[in-house]
Amino acid sequence: MSAVLETHNHDHHGPAKGLMRWVFTTNHKDIGTLYLWFSFTMFLVGGCMAMVIRAELFQPGLQIVRPEFFNQMTTMHGLIMVFGAVMPAFVGLANWLVPMMIGAPDMALPRLNNLSFWILPFAFLLLLSTLFMEGGAPNFGWTFYAPLSTTYAPKTVTFFIFGVHIMGASSIMGAINIIATILNLRAPGMTLMKMPLFVWTWLITAYLLIAVMPVLAGVVTMMLMDIHFGTSFFSAAGGGDPVLFQHVFWFFGHPEVYIMILPAFGVVSQIIPTFSRKRLFGYTSMVYATASIAFLSFIVWAHHMFTVGMPLAGELFFMYATMLIAVPTGVKVFNWVTTMFRGSLSFETPMLFAVSFVVLFTIGGFSGLMLAIAPADFQYHDTYFVVAHFHYVLVPGAIFGIMGAVYYWLPKWCGNMYNETLGKVHFWLSFIGMNLAFFPMHFVGLAGMPRRIPDYALQFADFNRISSVGAFMFGATQLLFLYIVINTIRSGKPATAQVWEGTDGLEWTIPSPAPYHTFTTPPEVK
Amino acid sequence: MPLRTMPWFRLVVGAMLLSSSSAWAEWTVNMTPGVTAISREIYSLHMIIFWICVVIGVVVFGVMFWSVFAHRKSKGAKPAQFHESTTVELIWTTIPFVILIAMAIPATKTLVKIYDSKESVIDVKITASQWKWRYDYLNDGFGYFSNLRTAQDEIYNKAPKGDHYLLEVDEPLVLPVNTKVRFLITASDVIHSWWVPALAVKKDAIPGFVNESWTIIDEPGIYRGQCAELCGKDHGFMPIVVIAKEQAEYDAWVASRKTAAAQENELKGKELSKDELMERGGKTYATFCAACHNLEGTGTPPVFPALKGSAIALGDKNAHINLVLNGKAGTAMAAFGAQLSEVDLAAVITYERNAWGNDTGDVIQPAEIAKLKAAQ
Amino acid sequence: MSADSSYQTYYVPEQSKLPIAMAIGLGVTVFGAGSMINDMSAGKADSMTHWIFYAGALIIAATMFTWFSKVIKENHAGMNSDQLNRSYVWGMGWFIFSEVMFFAAFFGALYYVRNFAVPWLGGEGEKGISNMLWPEFQAAWPLVNMPDASGFSTPKELVDPWHIPLLNTILLLSSSVTVHFAHTALKKENRGQLKLWLSATVILGFTFLGFQIFEYAEAYNHLGLTLNSGIYGSTFFMLTGFHGAHVTIGGIMLSIMLLRVFKGHFKPDDHFGFEAASWYWHFVDVVWVGLFLFVYIL
């Protein structure tokens, strides 16, 4: 084969020059970088929408936007954060890290990998362009319940549907690639139970993706048919049922929220041992716990639908199944804490993010457990209590996980150390801002404020104002993050190969920055 | 610039100061215990789980912060070597499991009670539509719509906001206390959700299906709630007000409602003057049509067309009546034929054809509507 | 697995223009499809947006052609290690699984409406009270009389499972057998048999499609059974329609494999393209059995 290869690539050791490097690349590191920047851009866009929401909610009354536009902001914020920011960020991390962690030369299907990425800009361009089309952007919530999203939707819903189709295709291809890489490209000696937990969590996440993204594609297809081709999946007049939409959507939707957290579990399981200078406690049980969470995630979907009028048996089943998820998740939390216990701890920025992840995610998990209690959910459902719950698992969960990962591996990626002081400032401002923004939402939610409303009754005013201030603070702080990252890439102090004192794993055995091609011959794994 | 005069600083401090004044006394940070047996049970369920979570949190975070303080490298901590123990894994799988069972038992009991379907005394059919509620008293044969009453000026900050800003309606739902009331909840367009926190009733209103729920209110009073499922533009402006009355007062109210309904019925056969129709039509328009077509008839294009100067409002009378009666399939324009009485329909159409400079001079009588309806 | 196999260098292709072409193709196609469908629904007869859609589809087709040709060339040049072939195997396997889940969504919908929604509307079961909104409606499956028939196309008659569908079942099942024979022949290096059985498979596949089209035409023109026939028509056409689309894709895949066979491609120990197509074909077949059972018979 070498003869052919030679003619194919003259320069096997470094990246091509110019812009086209990024467009044509098949290199997992380049593609990882693309994903990460794309995701950050989407985070800013989705974040700006959140700022519009928080600005409108700063005080009662309608001042900045009209209700129609407010609904578009809520919808687009949810969609962009979920599909544009969090998911691509994790795929970006997987691209960078999985091959390096298992000693593979690259992803299993490099060209497909490039395609998976480049679909996304088109999908989101399409989605964002609806903001400027007649009728306005999707305004029916990120959960797009029919018939608000079908018969009563703006015409742009058609573009939304096709956008979802292609980004789903991107996710499926990405997941297939990750599975093939992990199952097939491990270095000799890298048995499954030796893989770093980040790889494990991603393997399981990839299975979740393959199982549920097609279901999402199915449900938007039904919408398309109902809107344009006369079917009646979601219309009682023809024998269908609007609730059918919800069942199919949440069969996708609930596993989807674990897709957004499992890789973060993986990240935290890498960071905590490093800065505790102690091996991860209970590796095996961590693997089993992750698998159990993934399994359970398929049988709990209707906990989003407790008020939809299900038969009692269904209500009970979904309540019990949902509560069960606390057990494997608890195992994870306890293992992290025990890893720290009697370690030798230091608190560099990645560790700060990881530790606050454990605390704040657990708080979000607790509110999740409260939501799981069906009778209590009758009071919580569709209030800001739910909004508080999912921002606690998503912002200090998924987002802090991603940020911790960036601080942790950035030196490996670009060869430079970030500025520790700035990193800590970024952490603390984010921490304070985020709690200020989302903690009061528990209170207004319990006091009865529904979600997805542009204006509210007077008794909710004070906490909303605090929330908005916190949100602005958290948002503005993310500009600092951007600055830190750019600064590190351009002028940080050179990092060592090992980077951190307590690291363990193949990626730390190669130089920093990681060479363009790693492990063209597989490493030795003890 | 000195710190004090920087705008952001003022904003933050202003926010803090404001927070401590105005409605401070009113705010609540917890779920309401409500005024029904079920709502109180749910409240205590909520508190039990909350405290269990707090305790678990204290223990888990306690251990963690202990490590953070005691096992810091800067304090010279040397890492221990242990990294596995099946025993502890088993323990911390079992204990949470047991705790969960302890939570599930009361939750199940409450849920079973909520699903109890013993005979009710009063049946109220609740029909949601964009963006109002309709209450039909099935046993007494009357019903009415309930709309947001807060003035647009309050919403757009042109007038001071009243005490019950956004939580006030023109026609509240009136119920007797200590009586089992059954709600039959449905919708005519998209999904809504009928929610009154004090009753702990939240049930989705699904178009084409009927959901059941019930309540027994203990104390007379006024209880406010809101639509709890995103239902489009004015989802935030779809409040619910329930007035619970003593039985005698309730009976009197029902009687007066019935007489009013009978009077309404009489109007159907009468010829009404243009002024009468215009006056009534203005009101009907404001409550049913203005949400989309705007009080001035200008609509919110491109989604909701203007009626001022519109071809239909100025054109053929029957086409106009037809559209209002049957709506337009596939758009937000609902069929009002079944929703409004003949009198209201006649009035609102007369109004649309004569208001805002639409000077057709047409007068539509209830009988005309009735005839068209019958023909369909 | 990789732990004990002796190591061969893994082929990492250098830069490629194919993926971006594909992504552009997809972007253009969906933008065109969205515009086209919206214009159609709005009744804009003079709309030209379908050309955008066709352009996108053309880009996709051309890219796919180039892409697969390239992969085949690379394979012939001996660049594929066993390991890379395994990657393809995993890739195809999980792709098929994702397709299974896509169908699961529609089968799930069918299950739900039959067992819950329709009975509830008809006054049976826990939410039977819903019948108060449709007092005339009686639950039945197949659902011919909709709760509110206005605006729907009420079918006069339904497709009889024991005619064309049964025939189609036989056709498709036998095509699964013939493709298996072709595979065996390929492994035994029996090119004549291979060509024979593979041709038979392709013919069976397209005959199936022909009957399916005929059945659709019947349904639309004579039975009044259309997409607009309430939930029965919806589930019927969506399930059989998507299946038909997959048969078409599988048929095209097999036809290409047939062409390649005639060009002398594939070796007994190296014929992943063929295998992938045949797996896909078996998958399509299994889905049909599900359809025949749950859509036509039960």
Ligand code: HEA
């Ligand atoms: C990353 C995303 C993420 C994660 C991880 C979770 C995790 C959980 N979620 Fe959450 N959830 C969302 C994202 C997420 N959720 C989103 C986005 C929505 C709203 C969607 C929408 O409507 O827009 C939502 C909504 C939602 C609802 C519906 C609320 C409603 O609309 O009425 C419910 C109800 O059951 C729920 C439950 C749970 C539970 C039980 C968990 C569990 O996994 C949590 C488990 C964790 C713990 C419990 C903490 C740690 C455990 C221990 C320390 C052990 C000991 C503990 C005990 C024994 C108590 N979630």
Ligand code: HEA
């Ligand atoms: C991963 C997912 C994710 C993330 C990260 C976030 C992040 C944030 N969300 Fe999130 N949110 C959702 C997922 C997420 N959200 C979902 C799924 C919904 C439900 C949608 C629905 O109901 O359909 C929702 C709904 C939702 C609501 C409820 C809206 C409603 O019900 O009407 C609110 C309200 O405050 C809110 C606020 C915020 C804020 C302030 C942030 C902040 O963390 C954002 C911070 C980031 C930035 C601000 C960008 C970076 C900064 C700049 C570009 C600089 C400029 C900044 C300034 C000028 C200050 N979100």
Ligand code: CUA
């Ligand atoms: Cu009605 Cu929300």
Ligand SMILES: [Cu+2]
């Ligand atoms: Cu969930």
